[in-house]
Amino acid sequence: MSCRACCRRLRARRTAQAGFSFVEVSVALVVAGLMSWAAFSGYETVSAQQAIERGRAEAQQLQSLVRAFSLRHGRLPCPGSAADGYESLTAGVCAAGNELGWFPYISLGLELPVQGLRARYSVLRDAAANADLAVASERTGDVAGDATFLDATDLIVGLNNAALLSMAVSRTYLTGDAGAAGAIDCAANPVTSAAYWVVVPLQDRDGDGDRLDAPHAMNSLCAASPFAPVRQASDDVVAAESPAQLAGWLRANLP
Incomplete structure (x- = not known):
């Protein structure tokens, strides 16, 4: 074989080897990219789930505080009109018509979270039916000085009165759960x-610039059922109780 032929064959072999190495590198880069994308997607999914679990834990904590407050004071907390963490009281009383606002973190012994993560809160109020749950009222005939004057037993009566009321969108209420209870509307x-x-709001999933996702709105007495699943357009976490449920809890926990 001539030297020239040997050189041509060597160059061809080197070219083939170089081309094969380029393909290998390309495949490796594609595989690495796919693995990075999968890892990042998995991280996003895990982070979102962790945020939801934290939201659920916070909602349960706030529910426990509402229960403890009602057991101690014979009324439910008054909503905060400002996001400062306090109940909005006038001369120590929750003013008529104040049934929707911010959760009063500081009044219930918690630190105030950052603005975007502060919870909305609503309480049922109907003075005409003796079911104003945000005001302590003597409903059992006790007088000042009695051990049970203006206590949780009076709130239980108010809750029982509230349970007899027909459902009305003019009072605090829940919509469906996208399941047996129907549409979240x-x-x-x-x-x-x-x-x-x-x-408890988490991310702005519905893209309206507000952490509260539909059906929740700043001026609405409505919340989704606590059993509603997390949805693509909403990750808000809800804690709620009917009048009968809270009355049952109070009866079971009276001192």
Whole structure:
């Protein structure tokens, strides 16, 4: 074989080897990219789930505080009109008509979270039916000085009165759960009255610039059922109880 032929064959072999190495590198880069994308997607999924679990834990904590407050004071907390963490009281009393606002973190012994993560809170109030749950009222005939004057037993009576009221969108209420309770639609599917509800916002999933996701809105007495699943357009976490549920809890925990 001539030297020239040997050189041509060597160059061809080197070219083939170089081309094969380029393909290998390309495949490796593609595989690495796919693995990075999968890892990042998995991280996003895990992070979102962790945020939801934290939201659920916070909602449960706020519910426990509402219960403890009602057991001690014979009324439910008054909503905060400002996001400062305090109940909005006038001369020590929750003013008539104040049934929707911010959760009063500081009044219930908690630190105030950052603005975007503060919960909305609503409480059922109907003075005409002796069911104003945000005001301590003597409903059992006790007098000042009695051990049970203005205590949780009076709130239980108020809750029982509230349980007898027909469902109305003019009072604190819940819509469906996208399951047995029907659509999550405050206007088309009002389902049941609530003694109170707490909505803990997480991410702005519906893209409206507000962490509260539909059906929740700043001026609405409606919340989704606590059993509603997390949805693509909403990750708000809800804690709520009907008047009968809260009355049962109070009876079981009276001192």
